[in-house]
Amino acid sequence: MTRLGAAAAATAYQKEWFAGIRARAAAGEPLVLVNADAPQELLRAMDLPYVVNQWWASVVAAKQRADDALQMLRDRGYPDYSRQYDAISLGSLSLQDPPWGGLPQPTVVLAENSGDAARKVFDLWAELPGTDFYPLERSSAVEAPPRWWELVPHRWEEAFGAERIDLLAGEITDLAGYLTERTGRVLDLDRLGAVMELVNEQAEWNRRTRDLIAAARPTPVRVGDTIPAVMVPQWHRGTEWGRDAARRLHDEVAGLVEQGAAVVPDERLRLMWLGRGLWYDLGLYRRFEERYGAVFVWSMYLAIAADGYARYGTDPVRALAARFAGLTDQLYTPPWSTDWYVKEAQAHGVDGVVHLVADDVPGSWFTTKALEDAGIPVLEIHASNADPRTGGPDRIDRAVSGFIEQRLLSREGRGPLRAAGRSR
Structure with a gap:
């Protein structure tokens, strides 16, 4: 299959947008x-x-410059073995010939306090x-409501x-005042309300797309395409382009489903990639299709964009606070996260889960246990998604191949694909 048009269009837009960001910063804008x-x-x-820290780290990693950026931190006497996903952007400021011309030095860095190590990374920016x-x-x-994904849009x-x-609503109000003092920009609540409405529309398109993919057998798209097609627009939430890009992805996927398109026509195994994208080896998601007829059908990026962002309400500040107050819970805190991952795995009919566990991800043991208890085999890989030294393509490839052969294919007496063809 050729690459999704929505993915190619999103990547092209992001490069053009980032060039504009660099020009605005060079002209003196905050x-x-x-x-x-x-x-x-x-x-x-x-x-x-604004530029999203993790997005820029993913660009640096995808361009195979993550270790160079971490070397910049090593040269300054800072550790390079913790919170790499947070720290790569800081190190990238000193790179020679950086990707896409380089990240301009920011006026303000904005982040949650998510632990001592992360706080120290952002203190260095200051x-x-x-x-x-x-x-x-x-x-x-204190408590997790059952089936939170049905509750959070309106309740x-x-x-x-x-x-x-x-x-968080109080902090958002205080932050708006701080930004006005620092940059001269003023918050218009009506404008914020309009932004929130566009985000809700974008989330609804993502939900429809996620549901299409979950129901399709065999899968018409691979996660290597859906990740950029959904995540680039996510960094442009609250814009008409972001909403329209989500609709374009939906329409393209709907067309593929209607045509009966398939990544692997005789699909044998459906896999779930649980964790952050493996930015330094995006080819991994395709590597097992020819070998085993195994295709990755799920990543958290489209799924959380479908279930985690829609917030309706008349007070845009409180609705915005509700969007982010529990985002970490939804992804990483059991039983919020565990219930959701099991629901998603079952809806997508996955045969197995590859669970990438970074050093800063809490609750991973509970996630794996919940999936295994639901009858879904899990392979845990402990590595950073942005630092290739912690995993590396060869090690991860061997681990996934062994998992497929020893735990998935062996359950039904299947073997690797032969040159003569595949059978299910």
Whole structure:
């Protein structure tokens, strides 16, 4: 199959957009570097250009420059073996010939306090002349509501609790004031409301796409295509382009489903990639199709875009707080995360799960256990998704191949594919 048009279009748009970001920064406009778990929609409403820290780290890793960026930190006496996904962007500032011309030095860095090591990474940004760090608190849940994905779009106060939303809503209001003092940009609540409406529309398109893929047998798309096709628009949430890109992905997938298209026509195994994208080896997701008839049909990126972002309400600040108050819970805190992963695995009919576990991901043991208890075999791989030294293509390839042969194909007496063809 050729690459999804939506994926190619999103990548092309992102390169053009980033060139514009660099031009705006060079002209003296403020720039915010923001973590993926921070309320980016506020920046959108204030017309503040921003770059997502994890997206830039993924670009550096995909261009095989992650170790070079980490070397910059080593040269300054800082550790390179912890929170690499957070730290690569900082190290990349010193790269010679960096990808896409390089990340401009930000005016403000915005991130949640998610542990001592992460806080130290972002404190280092504030040591750069002209850069400030604004930390946000991370709250935790006392209880997890059952089937939270059905609750959070409209009944988010019930899902997360008023106290958690109060805390983050207050911080968002304070952050808006700080950004006004630092940059001169002012928050318009009507503009924020319009941004939130566009994000909700984008989330609904992503939900429809996710449901199409979950129901399709065999799968018409591979995750190596859906990841850029959904994640680039996610970094542009609150824009008409982001919404329209999500609709384009849906329409393209719907057309493929209608045509009966298949990544692997005689699909033998359906795999779930649980964890962050393996940016330094994106070819991994295709490597097992010819060998075993095994295709990765699920990643968290489309799934969380479908279930995790829609928030409806008349108060845009509180709705925005509700979007981010529990985002980490949804992905990493059991039983929020475990119930959701089991639901997604069952809906997509996966035969097995490859679970990439980074050093900063909590609750991984519970996730694996919940899936195994549901009868779904899991392979855990402990490695950084952005630092190839911790995993490496060969090691991960061998691990996944062994998992497929020893735990998946052997369950039904299957063997590797032969040159004569495949059978199910």
